[in-house]
Every structure is written in structure tokens, then in C-alpha cells.
Amino acid sequence: MEKSRSMWASRATFILAAVGSAVGLGNAWRFPGLVAKHGGGAFLLVYLVAMFAIGIPLLMMELSVARKFHKGAGESLRGINKKCEFVGWAATANAFVIVTYYAIVFAWVLMMFFFSYKFINMTGDSLAASNLFANITQTTWDVTGYTIPIPVLVSAALAWILIYYCIRNGASSVGKVVKYTVMMPVILLLIMAIKGCMMPGAIEGIQKLFIPDMSAFQDPSLWVDAIGQVFYSLSIMMSIMFAYGSYLSEDSNIATDATLIALCDAAVSLLSGIVMFSTMGGVGMLDSISASGVATAFIIYPQAIVNLTNSGIFNAIFGAIFYLMLVTLAIDSAFSIVEGVSASISDKFKLNPKKTTQRICMIAAVISLLYTTRAGLAWLDIVDAWTNQINLIVIGVMECIAIGWCFDLKKVLKQLNRNTKNYKVPYWWFGLAVKFIAPVSLTLLFIWNMYDLFFVKGGHYGYALWAEIAAGWIVSALVFISGIFIKIAVNIRKKKGFVENEIVWKEDE
Structure with missing residues (x-):
């Protein structure tokens, strides 16, 4: 392990950071919507089954591999199999x-928080309230409007400044921030x-939930x-948990921590559901x-x-409390994504993590x-439709094949159970999830999304074909051939004396 690598200050700091990454805007707004769409408790039951059958095993898998190599996604998967490095990229x-x-x-959430005072003069005026977002952001559903409203530009600049500030020093600065940003939305x-x-x-709403x-x-x-909700919500297959896992100490108990992270994520989703259903039930x-x-x-x-x-x-x-809650949810997830990208690149090219993060944020x-x-x-x-409904799922299938079959x-299970004392994760459950249940489920999810895109939506999402x-299509193609660009960059740097990391899975003494 690199002596200079940033590490988590404590187990609690890691758990807070991981929970902060997993618990995002999707927990607050997507989860309640899916519950309402799919029969309340029926969705909750299937969601919990999927969490234990797919979500927790894959989270354990990523954290275990990352801790072993103490590297980001690209280098960790190169350590698994050199031919699978492209999956990490x-x-x-x-x-x-x-x-x-x-x-x-x-x-946008920041803007809604700052403009919450406008609700003072909108009592009972549902139309004015529903138009507030469009009025302050001036957004439309047309792909041809290219003017940038100044308030949105200012808010975007503030958002990026906050994101960089939170991760400027890697795990150490993240640890200081999450002590507040993770607990605040729960409160x-x-x-x-x-x-x-x-x-x-409210009772009617809770019953429907x-x-x-x-x-x-x-x-x-x-x-x-x-x-899909389990898969998206846990921040897996996005290089995030590889980065966070790479900052773990050798004595960390991944099995217990991963389970706790997933349970916290589910608990916040459920709490968000109670808020949404009770409030919406209360106002009819x-x-x-x-x-x-x-x-x-x-x-x-x-x-x-x-x-x-x-x-x-x-x-x-x-209203201000609601949007402040969304602000704290959004910032944890946003800076964790940047951290995942930064860790992959800085580990691969042996770059200064702080400077790498600066450049990523700027670009x-x-x-x-x-x-x-x-x-x-x-x-x-x-x-969003392509990155989440198509790319992320394909990456998930490939990662399961890379680690489970190649x-x-x-x-990996031995690494996972390394510090587990009372109850060790059984191979039949872990292997069944990683090698069969997860890749098959994700493949079926991909097929369903493709069917919905081409046979229900007619091959597009309702926007101009160009x-x-x-x-x-083009952005997705670039995502999957990104490994080629990385290889080209490595070859160019090798001509200047660059030497790649030696990544080999060595059994623990």
C-alpha cells in the first residue's frame, strides 16, 4: 500500500462517507415515486429482497477488491484481470x-432553497408553486435553447466550488464534511x-405506503x-466504492460495514417515503x-x-427545510462521484490527487x-436515460463477469471475511449473487429497458433524433471505449519514462 495514500480517519468516518454517497436525491424523490407506482408495500418487499440478494453482495465485492489493491476502479480491475481493466474505465x-x-x-436544488421565501406569497396557489422552478431556472423541454440564465450560472459555479471544497484533500476532507452533511438530512x-x-x-398516505x-x-x-433502484442507490458500478474502499485500513470489517451501509440507505429511503406520503396525503x-x-x-x-x-x-x-435536505443529499453524492473519477485517474498515472481533482472539476x-x-x-x-438505464447496467454485468468468472x-471472499469474527459470509450466498443472480437480473433489466426504448418509445425518448x-448513442460509445484512450495515454507517457503500477493479487500472509 502506498504510504502517501489518504486513509479514513475511523470506521465511523468511512460508513458516514459511504452512506452519504449512497443516499442521494434518488432516495428522496425517485423511491417514493416508484412505491406509489407499484402498489406500496409490494414494491417495498421486492426492493428489500433485491437489496439482500444483489445490492449487499455487490457492495461487499467492490469494497473487498478495492481494499486489497488500495487503488481506484481501473487499476483494481486490472489487478483482477488485465483484460478487464476497460470495465473499470x-x-x-x-x-x-x-x-x-x-x-x-x-x-437547481440550491436555487429552490434560496428562493423558498417566495412560498410566503403563494399560500393555496398551486399553479404559481408548480411554476416556480421553471420561472427561476427558465428551463424548457426543448433541446434548442442555448442561452444561460445568470442565476443558474451563478448557482452552478457555487455548486462546483462546494464540490471541490469537500474533496480537495481526499478522504481527510471528505471525512470532515460528512460528519455534518450525512446527519443533517436525516434530522x-x-x-x-x-x-x-x-x-x-396522513394516515391514508401511510397506508398507501x-x-x-x-x-x-x-x-x-x-x-x-x-x-434498478437498489442498483442505482448504493453507488455501485460507478467507481465510487472502489475509491472509498481503497482508503480502508487492513483491519476493517467489510462484511459488517457493507451491510450497515445498505441498511442505512434503505432506512433513509423509507423515511423519505413516510415524508412524501404523509405530506401528500395531508394535502389530498x-x-x-x-x-x-x-x-x-x-x-x-x-x-x-x-x-x-x-x-x-x-x-x-x-419549503426551505425540504430543499436544504435535498442540498445535503445532493452534495454528498456529487463529490463522491468526482472522488471516484479522481482516484481512478490519479492511481493509474501516479498523479497528485489534489491537482487531479482540480482538473476534473474544471473540465x-x-x-x-x-x-x-x-x-x-x-x-x-x-x-440520464442512457447513463443510468443502459450504460450502468451493462457495466454491472461486465463487472460481475470480470470478478465472478474471470x-x-x-x-475475494477470503478478503471479505478477513476480519469477520462471529459470522463469515458463506460462499454459496456470495457466489450465487455475484456469478448468477446479479448478472442475470441486470441482463433482464437491460433487455427490458431496450424493449421499452425500441418497441414502446419507438427508438427514442421523444426528442430530436440528432x-x-x-x-x-455517441456518449455511450465513448464511455465503453474510454479504456482505449487510457491505453493510448499510457503508451505516450511510457515514451517519457512512465512505468505502470505492478498490480498483482498476492495472498495475505
Whole structure:
């Protein structure tokens, strides 16, 4: 292990950082929407099964491999098998694409927080509340508006400054930040949950959240969405957990920590569901909960905020709490993605991590200007569909094949159980999940998404074909051939005397 490598200050710091990365905006707005879409408790049950059958084993797998090599995604997968290094770079490149637009979503949330005072004069005016986001961001669903509103530009700059500030010194600075940013949204969610449950009509919302609609189990999309939510929510297959795992000490108990991280992630999702369903039930808007996160957070929930009470000041305070909660969720996930990308690149080319992070933030900030335009929401919708619904799933399948089939998985299990004292993870469960359940489930999820794209949506997501080719097909192609660019860069540097790291899995003494 490199002596200069940044390490987690404590086990608690690592868990907070990992939970902060896993618990993001999807927990607050996508999860409740999927619960509403798929029969309440029916979705919860399938979601929990998928968490234990797929999510936790894959999280354990990534952390174990990363701790073994103390390297980012690219180098760790090269240590597994040199032919599989490109999988790590595909994950890294895809994560880079994601953070370019996730940072702007973070910026939009910041704007909604700063403009929450406008709810004071909107009591009972649902139309005005639903138009607040469009008015302050000036976004449209058209891909041809390229002017950049100054408030959005300023907010985007602030978002990138905050992201860089949080990770400027790697694990050490992340550890200082997450002590506050991880606990704050939980506290704010609890405050909102208490208020929501006190409202008349909240019981109806809670019942819809927990009581299962048995007919929903017959819908294949329930199983697809539940598996997808687990997969997206835990920050796996995005190079993040490789980076965070590489900062673990040799005496860390990965099996226990990974399980705790997943349970915390599920708990926050459930708490977010209670907030959403109790509040929407209290204002008589249960049927308005949408599976679209952007619509829920920026259009639908503002309507609920202005109908909470007859006091505009109270409604504005509640709105500020809601968007502050989203701010704290967004920043942890955003800087963790940058950290994952930075660790992969700095480890591969032996670069200064701080300077690498600076350059990544600068390049990503420039690219993210596309999403600050009036057409930003449309471009985000296209890129997000491809990076999450297609790229991430394919990367997941390839990573399972690389570690489960192109390597001796029992060695990974030995690393996983290294410091497990009371109960060791059994091979039958770990192997079954990594080698069969996860890749098969993800393959079926990919097939379903392809079917939905080509046979339901007619081969596109409703935007101009040229835009979808540019932001979808071409960007995805670049993600999967990113390993070629890395190889070219390595060869160029070798001519100047660069020597690659020796990455070999050596059995522990």
C-alpha cells in the first residue's frame, strides 16, 4: 500500500462517507415515486429482497477488491484481470458523465432553497408553486435553447466550488464534511415526517405506503424498477466504492460495514417515503406522486408546500427545510462521484490527487454548462436515460463477469471475511449473487429497458433524433471505449519514462 495514500480517519468516518454517497436525491424523490407506482408495500418487499440478494453482495465485492489493491476502479480491475481493466474505465467514464449533469441538479436544488421565501406569497396557489422552478431556472423541454440564465450560472459555479471544497484533500476532507452533511438530512427528514404524520389525511398516505397491492406482483416492471433502484442507490458500478474502499485500513470489517451501509440507505429511503406520503396525503395529493424525480421535487412537491397551512411564513420555512435536505443529499453524492473519477485517474498515472481533482472539476464544470442552458433539462433527460438505464447496467454485468468468472471469487471472499469474527459470509450466498443472480437480473433489466426504448418509445425518448444520437448513442460509445484512450495515454507517457503500477493479487500472509 502506498504510504502517501489518504486513509479514513475511523470506521465511523468511512460508513458516514459511504452512506452519504449512497443516499442521494434518488432516495428522496425517485423511491417514493416508484412505491406509489407499484402498489406500496409490494414494491417495498421486492426492493428489500433485491437489496439482500444483489445490492449487499455487490457492495461487499467492490469494497473487498478495492481494499486489497488500495487503488481506484481501473487499476483494481486490472489487478483482477488485465483484460478487464476497460470495465473499470467504463465505470469511471460513465461516472464522469453523470457528475456533469448531477452537479447542475445540485445547482437547481440550491436555487429552490434560496428562493423558498417566495412560498410566503403563494399560500393555496398551486399553479404559481408548480411554476416556480421553471420561472427561476427558465428551463424548457426543448433541446434548442442555448442561452444561460445568470442565476443558474451563478448557482452552478457555487455548486462546483462546494464540490471541490469537500474533496480537495481526499478522504481527510471528505471525512470532515460528512460528519455534518450525512446527519443533517436525516434530522430534517425526521422533522418533516413528524409534521407530515400530524396532518389530517396522513394516515391514508401511510397506508398507501405500507399496505401492498397484491396484484402489483404480476407486473414485470415492479421487479425491474425494484432491482434498478437498489442498483442505482448504493453507488455501485460507478467507481465510487472502489475509491472509498481503497482508503480502508487492513483491519476493517467489510462484511459488517457493507451491510450497515445498505441498511442505512434503505432506512433513509423509507423515511423519505413516510415524508412524501404523509405530506401528500395531508394535502389530498396522493395521486400526484410521480416516478419522475424532477417532477416530484420541483413541480409537485411545491404544490404541497403551499397547501400545508394558511400561514405563508410556515409554508416557506417548511419549503426551505425540504430543499436544504435535498442540498445535503445532493452534495454528498456529487463529490463522491468526482472522488471516484479522481482516484481512478490519479492511481493509474501516479498523479497528485489534489491537482487531479482540480482538473476534473474544471473540465466537468465546463461541460456542465450545457445543462445550465434553457434546454438543459431536455439534455439532462436524454443523457440520464442512457447513463443510468443502459450504460450502468451493462457495466454491472461486465463487472460481475470480470470478478465472478474471470477470477477466483473465493479469493475475494477470503478478503471479505478477513476480519469477520462471529459470522463469515458463506460462499454459496456470495457466489450465487455475484456469478448468477446479479448478472442475470441486470441482463433482464437491460433487455427490458431496450424493449421499452425500441418497441414502446419507438427508438427514442421523444426528442430530436440528432440530439439523442449525440447525447445518447455517441456518449455511450465513448464511455465503453474510454479504456482505449487510457491505453493510448499510457503508451505516450511510457515514451517519457512512465512505468505502470505492478498490480498483482498476492495472498495475505
